[in-house]
Amino acid sequence: MSSEIFLKAIDQEIVRTQYGDNPVELYEPIEYLMSLGGKRMRPLLTVIATNIFSDDWEHAIKPAIGVEVFHNFTLMHDDIMDAAPLRRGKPTVHEKWDKNVAILSGDVMLVCAYELMTAVEDGIFKQVIRRFNRTAAEVCEGQQLDMNFASRNDVTEEEYIDMIRLKTSVLLGFALELGGMIANAGETNIKLLYEIGTNVGIGFQLKDDILDVYGDPEKFGKQVGGDIIENKKTFLLIEALAQAKGKPEEKELAHWLSVQEFDKNEKVKAVTAIYDSLGIKQLAENKMNEFFSKGLSDLEKLAATAERKKPLLDLIEMLIEREN
Structure with a gap:
């Protein structure tokens, strides 16, 4: 199908x-x-x-x-x-x-x-609603953490990954988990489906972070560099702040994060150049691939035929390769 x-x-x-x-x-x-x-x-x-x-x-x-x-x-x-x-x-x-x-x-x-x-059928109703409730609360927790990060300059990579796990990826995990519950796939497969969705979701958001800086404006569908303009705490900025310590890029990055009036294109170009000099894109792609690989590994463990799993494999590969 x-x-x-x-x-x-x-x-x-x-x-x-x-x-x-x-x-x-x-x-x-x-x-x-x-x-x-x-x-x-x-x-x-x-x-x-x-x-x-x-x-x-x-x-x-x-x-x-x-x-x-x-x-x-x-x-x-x-x-x-x-x-x-x-x-x-x-x-x-x-x-x-x-x-x-x-x-x-x-x-x-x-x-x-x-x-x-x-x-959903009565037999799984309580289980579905219980998991939906927890997921909905976690999405709100992630949104609050994202808002908290706006006023912080010491956000760690681990904190950021946890935030996007809550804000974005747990809902993808629940979406797959829900399908498993509806199909009575069994506890092990249902847990694997949730892990697949959660890890792919983190990879999906990291891909978004990368596309916001390095995406093709014709394909991305929104302004490239929007996160840079807003000083949004993305994986790229957090990693750049860490990698720039003690280097010439530290002072320049601090300037662009503190300046109140600026030309948007100039800021995007300057910060992107800092990312390039620090190898930030490669670090972000490595982290993204780490989570996509976890999702693909769990997909292999699902107790189903390769033919049955192919639509999910195709979708994950599309998310890895997407340009918007």
């Missing part, structure tokens, strides 16, 4: 999904945000994982969309916190409506995610 078939079924179900009718201002933003598309990676992971161990992958569609609705709920609220004007090239909900609408609509979006999650 190919991922294209799964994606088509996911997209069709998203179009059919009704979140509520009245008041319109509460529910219309949900339909708007969900209609903006995206990679649909998380629901795809759930359906792929189900299909590895069961032919009844259609049973996973609704709860898989619950994962996607939850993900978009976090984006709606993140956009408010970041004062982001655009999401996937379109106005964010708080820009198109207003901040209060976005907060309240996001709240009910979370409720809708739980409603979709109730589509």
Whole structure:
């Protein structure tokens, strides 16, 4: 079974999904945000994982969309916190409506995610909700840590990896774990699926960090160098701060992190040059590959045929090679 078939079924179900009718201002933003598309990676992971161990992958569609609705709920609220004007090239909900609408609509979006999650069979319902609850809390913990890092200049590599594990990768882990639970894959396989998703998720975020600096502007889909402009604590910046100690780059990097008024292109070019001189891209790629390799290693351990695992292998390889 190919991922294209799964994606088509996911997209069709998203179009059919009704979140509520009245008041319109509460529910219309949900339909708007969900209609903006995206990679649909998380629901795809759930359906792929189900299909590895069961032919009844259609049973996973609704709860898989619950994962996607939850993900978009976090984006709606993140956009408010970041004062982001655009999401996937379109106005964010708080820009198109207003901040209060976005907060309240996001709240009910979370409720809708739980409603979709109730589509799982009764025998696994408590287990699914318990794991979903823990994952949702961890995503919020990761977001808070990311916000805390903004005012710190001593963030360590270990702290950063733990932050992106919480903010980004545990939801990918849960998406795969959910598929395993739906397919009754067994405790060992379910744990392996979670580890695959978590490690691939960390690799995915590290790839994002690299693309933000070194991506092709025509393919990346957003401004290259945005993290540099914002002094965002990414793996590259944290590693550069560590590698620059006692070297000429230390003073120059400190200048660009402290300057209040600057030409954006000049700053991006200067900081990228510092990264180049310190070999930061290679260090980031090594770390990224370390986590992707862990995910691929656990994929080999899954008690399923290579044919059944191929869609997940193909997706992971696509994430490794992606340019946007």
